[in-house]
Amino acid sequence: MEVLKKYISLVIIYLFNCLPIKKNKIFLFSYYGSQYGCNPKYITEHILKAYPKDYFDLVWAFNDPDSKLDIDGIRSVKTMSLHYFYELCTSKVLITNFRTTDLFIKRKEQYYIQTWHSSLRLKQIEKDAEENLPTSYVQMAKKDSEKCDLLLSGCEYSTEIFKRAFWYDGEIFKNGTPRNDILIHSNNDLRTSTLSKLNIPSSCKVTLYAPTFRKDKNLDVYNIDFAKVKEALAKKFGGEWIFLVKLHPHLMAMSNQITATAQVIDVTQYDDIQELLCITDFLISDYSSLVFDYSVTKKPCFLYVPDLEDYTQNERGLYFDLEELPFIKVLSNEELMWKIQNYDETVYRKELESFLSEIGSYENGYAAKNLSARLEEICFR
Template sequence: MKIKEKAAFLLLRVMAIFPVKWNRVVFMSYDGAQYSCNPKYISEEMARSQAHLEGIWVLIKPRTEAAYKSVKPMSLAYFYYLATAKIIVTNQRLPSFYHKRKQQRYIQTWHSSLRLKKIEKDAFDFLPQSYRQKALRDSSMCDLLLSGCRTSTDIMNQAFWYDGRISEAGTPRNDVLVNEWRRKITGKQVKNKLGLSEDEQLAVIAPTFRQHGQPSLPNAEHLKRVLHQSFGGKWQTLIRLHPHIRASETAGYRRTDEIEDMQELLAAASIVITDYSSLMFDFMLTAKPLLLYTPDLDTYSQAERGFYFTFQELPFPIIRDESQLVEVLSNWSQSAYEKKRQAFLEKHVFFETGNASETIAGEIASFCKREEMSTVETI
């Protein structure tokens, strides 16, 4: 154990002199880097429907829009709340120094409803030994995993080193996409933040990070013209950048740095173009067009850790170059896409009804039933 981790472990141990508080829930998303994803939507529903529960967010930078107050990672308050929370909700593995106390519960939401690229045990040979050990230990502490579809449940059962309960209530972050009225409201808010008019249609480009090289992007102005010719209306081409993608590679696209939560951007989008990102399985729930722009499919497939699906199994058009992109958009058939989309949803038994946040907030309330805590427990 590294010196920093050892110090964190000892500090957490000291904080165990305080009892676990029966109604305290700690939320984390991407280790405190974002106010987003499943923990965000669960916390907002909990604040709305479970007022007797106390929520704490772990955030590197405080967010005024957060449902609850926040503490910074590795601060004294962070260790105190981590040690005394009844429930911990996160979308990534917990820090290696964390050890769950007997009265605590740990909900692992993960950060996708379904995924294209293989993960965890299914990508065993691509994982560092240190991560394997961390994942194995983390899974042993977990009390609940969340699944967006039956295929995702199967993947979790085989790949997560976990044999506990899996909630098949859907993915909380997708509630905003499934509920049409919420999607429209969120879409208007996003356009307002970006300084765009409500009648402008948004094409969101969301490339995946590559270990080697940068993604190829279609020409933004050309794409805008093709979209206008194919679908009518006024279009804006936006890009969602991975932190490791160079900004110089995105000439002509409108950056969306002010929109932290990807689900909000998806709610505002009229069409999405990605490559290998699992967001494809989120956005497909809106029934709006989604295309996979994959000029480097052959090389990317060889360098990656394997896929759960062949690209022929996916309901999305596979685009290999700009001329094909123009052809597909110019001849877009919504009915043909809808037929493939519905077949995919049925085959993989999606659970997305728009009520996942409410269900998990209820689970948290059940976990947080008041208990006698007269004895001081140690880690």
Template sequence: MLSKLTHILRLLKMRWTYGNYAYYYCFLPLQAKKIVVSVHYGRGYSDSPKYIVAELLQHGFDIVWLVREDQESSLPAGVRAVRYGSKQALRELATAKIWLDNCRQKYSPPKRRKQMYIQTWHSPLRLKKIEKDAENQLPIAYLDRAKRDAKKCDYMLAGSDFSRAMYQASFWFDGEVLPLGTPRCDLLLNKNPALHQSVADFFQVASTTKFALYAPTFRQEASLSVYLQEFSEVKRALQDKFGGDWKILIRLHPNVAKLADDMVYGEDIFNATSYPDMQELLATTELLITDYSSSMFDMALAGKKVILYTPDLTSYLAKERTFYFDFEELPFSISKTKEELLQQVAQFNERVYQQKVVLFNTQIGSYEQGNAAVAVAKKIQALCQ
């Protein structure tokens, strides 16, 4: 009996110290100029919060970024690193005016009345159904966390009428959707030649290099079996069609990043899975090859080339997620074999593609203008006054 009581007391202490039971931090004063940021459960400086924070760095805010142990070096000067999931992280959250996240919060204290929680979400437009629309396919533990997180959320960001309606209908969300655009997509809409040079320097290639990016999404059964793994013919097809010297970057989804070590690389094929910011790769690349990743829509916003490689389309729909869009009606060429992919590259028609992309962006009601980060930063400044 005594051992059982001791166990219960130990659990209560752990919850009081580490979980959503850290009420005692809420007796500390709220700091009107403090912002606490988290992306992808402790990843470093990336996604939409990165670009919002960049606009706020010179405005006197105390900006805290919650990161895993190996991510501190990714943060710029002016941003404090605090270990994700730690007691200090709970303390920072409890005393911040603004919470900024791109995923459902996993560790947080009770939200206080004068605090504001802005959810940027990690994909401005999606192919795969999510949240309430995929309730039968998501773990119960995640659904519980998502519903609790939604109750705390004050604002979500939308870059299109489609996304705005989805957040209002499917995210258990009663706050305000801000139609300001997607900060992470600003980079694709605003040309920055220095960024191409930076990426070229990172991979130690010539500044004249043209990049193609292969970025498939993950499957629940983590395996390389359905991924494209040999790229010499793809490189040759790109050079024959578009000219120039092409290099191919391979970036696997964070959920299966460990599989990147088993891919084959070479003089013209580079492992980009650990590159800090996916958006920089998208902004630099001239052609994206993906399957069901939302990165296709980011590229489409900027009219950048996308070809889909989906050898497992039928089984994916059966085993993983259903889609928001009719796959065949997307503005992208679809290939189910490597031979079809090579053919799609050879037959790529820029004029027809651009017409399809413009029509698609019109149909979803896109209002991306390339100034979302500035607009959100101004909103945060107003909230902190």
């Protein structure tokens, strides 16, 4: 049945690839249609604010477009539908934050922008992690890189990783990460609306626990004592604290096992992690790349890694020794409380600034603006 579906899809693509391309049409999707988020969202948001209506024709693909009816300024299609293939085949530009499959047969006149989904990685990726990746994914990634025309990078360190590990030798756009623009420019309206969506009073301070997943999906490592952390934060920084927990999408169905307490709010289902980072005053993560996104806010970030030895031996390799990072590493709840109490903002910020300089950060808050200018050239030159 799957083989038949693919064959039919390829026939449809062949037919639609005979139709004219609409030069101002941009086709976007994030994580294969699962959300309205990440870099494609923030490119879209900038275009909608900065350009006249209908200057660009923005088409988004969603697995469930009926759940995205409240997004103004875009047209939406259901992934893998007949309409989906028509819009994909007749778009001038394709923008995504992940790999495309062999059901994107790029036309000569089309332009494919790969934004990727992090400004910098801690866990090794692509060719650097090839031995830990399925063969099918590696083959898909190689084919995807051949189609790519432009790859976005958040820092010089990432650029070097992409050159080495992406099976790609084309242009790298060294202008930062569109999704991080909102973390650099203070946006009180966004903060207010996000707090409102979560029913959090504006007077509260927010701590977010956002760890990555483990291959065995072990939940024992997420054993933070939420109540004691809230007490420690209130004692150190003052105010009333709200605890949010966002687990990795791979653990979405299991999040209630971690958050079944009145002490926390489960935001695992929340589409846009950047909006959550925007309201976060104190981040706790582990091996997730979002710590590098959050670093541009200059706010405190702790790495809760009770399984550090096991993780580094049995999961993917890391690009950095955790001791090289400016973020504060802790191995237990006791150490977490102690380091919160002894947190020194001056020391932390100095080490953070040094690290951002060392990796050659491109983040200046204008990534989406600069990419939109390139889109004008691509579509209307």
